[in-house]
Amino acid sequence: MLLPSSVNTTMTQQSVLSELLDRLKSEPCSYLSGCDLQHEGDRPQNLYYIQSGWVYAYVMLADGQRQILYLYQPGDIAGLSDVGMDRISCSLVSLSDCVVHAIPMKHVVSSQVLTPGVSVHLLQKSAEVQSCLMRTLVAIGRMTARQRVVWLILMFQDKLHQRHMVANIVDVPFNQSELGDLIGLTNVSVSKVLCDLSNEGFIERKGSQIRLRRRSDLEEMIHYHAIRRLAPFRGKLESTSTY
Amino acid sequence: MLLPSSVNTTMTQQSVLSELLDRLKSEPCSYLSGCDLQHEGDRPQNLYYIQSGWVYAYVMLADGQRQILYLYQPGDIAGLSDVGMDRISCSLVSLSDCVVHAIPMKHVVSSQVLTPGVSVHLLQKSAEVQSCLMRTLVAIGRMTARQRVVWLILMFQDKLHQRHMVANIVDVPFNQSELGDLIGLTNVSVSKVLCDLSNEGFIERKGSQIRLRRRSDLEEMIHYHAIRRLAPFRGKLESTSTY
DNA sequence: CGCAGATTTGAAAATCGTCAAAAACCGTGG
DNA sequence: CCACGGTTTTTGACGATTTTCAAATCTGCG
Numbered sequence: 001m002l003l004p005s006s007v008n009t010t011m012t013q014q015s016v017l018s019e020l021l022d023r024l025k026s027e028p029c030s031y032l033s034g035c036d037l038q039h040e041g042d043r044p045q046n047l048y049y050i051q052s053g054w055v056y057a058y059v060m061l062a063d064g065q066r067q068i069l070y071l072y073q074p075g076d077i078a079g080l081s082d083v084g085m086d087r088i089s090c091s092l093v094s095l096s097d098c099v100v101h102a103i104p105m106k107h108v109v110s111s112q113v114l115t116p117g118v119s120v121h122l123l124q125k126s127a128e129v130q131s132c133l134m135r136t137l138v139a140i141g142r143m144t145a146r147q148r149v150v151w152l153i154l155m156f157q158d159k160l161h162q163r164h165m166v167a168n169i170v171d172v173p174f175n176q177s178e179l180g181d182l183i184g185l186t187n188v189s190v191s192k193v194l195c196d197l198s199n200e201g202f203i204e205r206k207g208s209q210i211r212l213r214r215r216s217d218l219e220e221m222i223h224y225h226a227i228r229r230l231a232p233f234r235g236k237l238e239s240t241s242t243y
Numbered sequence: 244m245l246l247p248s249s250v251n252t253t254m255t256q257q258s259v260l261s262e263l264l265d266r267l268k269s270e271p272c273s274y275l276s277g278c279d280l281q282h283e284g285d286r287p288q289n290l291y292y293i294q295s296g297w298v299y300a301y302v303m304l305a306d307g308q309r310q311i312l313y314l315y316q317p318g319d320i321a322g323l324s325d326v327g328m329d330r331i332s333c334s335l336v337s338l339s340d341c342v343v344h345a346i347p348m349k350h351v352v353s354s355q356v357l358t359p360g361v362s363v364h365l366l367q368k369s370a371e372v373q374s375c376l377m378r379t380l381v382a383i384g385r386m387t388a389r390q391r392v393v394w395l396i397l398m399f400q401d402k403l404h405q406r407h408m409v410a411n412i413v414d415v416p417f418n419q420s421e422l423g424d425l426i427g428l429t430n431v432s433v434s435k436v437l438c439d440l441s442n443e444g445f446i447e448r449k450g451s452q453i454r455l456r457r458r459s460d461l462e463e464m465i466h467y468h469a470i471r472r473l474a475p476f477r478g479k480l481e482s483t484s485t486y
Numbered sequence: 487c488g489c490a491g492a493t494t495t496g497a498a499a500a501t502c503g504t505c506a507a508a509a510a511c512c513g514t515g516g
Numbered sequence: 517c518c519a520c521g522g523t524t525t526t527t528g529a530c531g532a533t534t535t536t537c538a539a540a541t542c543t544g545c546g
Binding site for chain 1: 305359378
C-alpha cells in the first residue's frame with residue numbers, strides 16, 4: 001500500500017489511485033537520474049505514476065535543439081498525452097533518482113480499471129498538464145526573455161510550493177541550459193537575465209537556490225496569477241448506481 | 244439523437260458521447276461567430292462539446308497581446324483544461340457560427356456520468372489537446388518564423404484533413420494577425436513568410452485558401468510528422484463487471 | 487465608387503542568438 | 517588543505533532575426 005487509504009466509501013483522490021495500483025499489482029520501478037522511461041516515436045505502452053523524484057518530458061529537433069515540455073512531480077502521471085495515440089510524441093527522462101509505477105495503457109483504454117474515481121483523477125491530472133502547457137505557451141509565445149525567466153521562477157515556486165516551502169526559496173532542479181530549453185531561450189540569455197534580476201535586487205542566488213526577495217514585484221512585472229486547484233473532491237466516487 | 248448509436252453493446256467513441264448527451268438531456272446552444280463561451284477568470288461551469296463550427300481558446304496579456312492556444316473542431320471537447328480547477332485559465336470564442344452542447348462540470352467530476360466509455364473518450368480528447376499543445380510549444384519555442392508558419396500550415400491541413408481534403412488545399416479560418424497569435428509572431432512576419440513561400444513556389448494563395456504545391460518539401464524543411472491516432476476502440480466499453 | 491479592414495512593403499530599432507574566451511564552481515584525489 | 521579536471525556560468529563583441537512603425541496597396545462588400 002503506497003498511500004493511506006480511507007476506510008469508508010469516501011475516497012480521496014490519492015487513495016483512489018493507490019487502490020488502482022493495488023488492483024493492478026503494479027510493482028514500483030526505480031530509475032537512476034538521467035534514464036529514459038520512454039522515447040519519442042515508440043508505441044504508447046504505459047502511463048507512469050511518479051511516486052518519488054522528478055521526470056520531465058522533452059522533444060529533440062533535427063538540428064539538435066531541445067524543448068522541455070513538462071516537469072512531473074511525485075503524484076503526477078506522465079504519458080497522458082499519448083492515450084489513444086499511435087506513437088509517443090515526447091520522450092520522458094528522470095531528472096533525479098526516482099520511483100515510478102507503470103500503468104499499462106491497454107488497461108486504461110479498455111478495461112475495468114476506470115472506476116469513476118480513477119477517471120476523475122486521471123482527467124484532473126490531464127487537465128493540470130494541459131493547463132500548465134497553455135500557460136507555458138503564453139509565456140514562450142508572447143513574453144520577452146526577462147519576463148519568461150521571471151515567469152519560470154514564479155511557476156517553479158508554486159509547483160514546488162506544496163513540498164518544501166521555505167521562506168521564498170526555490171531550489172531549481174535544472175541548469176541554465178535546461179532552463180533555456182524550458183522557455184525557448186539559450187543558456188546565455190538565461191544567465192544574463194538571472195544576473196540582471198540579481199543585480200536589481202529581485203532575487204538572491206546561492207548555487208541552485210533562488211531566493212525571491214520581492215515576489216510581489218516580480219508577479220506584478222508579468223501580471224502573474226498562480227494556478228489554483230479546487231480542494232480535492234471527497235464525495236462517494238465509488239457509487240455503483242445506475243449506468 | 245445527434246450521432247448514430249449502435250444497437251448492440253459494441254459502442255463507438257462517438258455514440259458513447261451521444262448517449263451521454265441524451266442522458267443529460269443536453270440541449271444544443273447556437274452561437275454566432277465571435278461569441279464568448281467562457282472567459283478567463285470565471286469559475287469552470289461546463290465542458291463544451293462542439294457539434295458544428297469552430298471555437299478557439301486564447302489568453303490576453305496585460306499589454307494587449309494575445310496568444311491563441313487551440314482550435315476546436317466539430318467533435319472536440321473544449322474546457323478539459325479546467326477540470327478540477329478553481330478558475331478558468333483561458334477564454335473560449337466561436338470563430339464561426341457554431342452549435343455547442345454544454346456538459347456541466349459538476350456532473351463530470353462527481354456523478355454517474357462517467358461510464359468507462361465516456362471516461363476513455365474524455366481522456367482521449369484531453370490527450371489530443373495535450374499532444375497538440377506540446378507540438379505547438381516545440382514550434383514556438385525552437386523554430387524560426389518561417390519554420391513556424393510552415394508548421395502551422397501543415398498542421399492545419401492535417402487537422403482539417405478528415406473533413407474537406409481537396410487536393411492539398413487548406414482553407415485557413417484565420418487572418419494573418421490571428422495566425423501570428425497562434426505561433427507567437429506578428430502579422431507582419433506572417434505576411435513576409437507567406438509571400439516568400441509563395442514566391443519560392445512552395446504554396447499558392449487565393450484568398451483564405453492555401454494550396455500546398457510541394458507538401459513533402461515543406462515537411463522535410465521542418466522534419467514534420469503528422470499526429471496519428473489509433474483507430475477508435477470498439478470493445479465492450481459498457482461492460483458492467485467487477486469494479 | 488468608396489469605405490473599412492486586411493495585407494504588403496520598407497526602413498529603423500530592439501531583442502536575442504552565436505561564438506569564444508574567461509571565470510567560477512564542484513567533486514575527487516593527492 | 518590544496519591542486520586538478522570537467523562542467524557550468526559569466527562576459528563581451530558581433531550578427532541575424534524579428535518587431536515596430538508608418539505608409540501604400542489590395543480586397544470584399546454595400
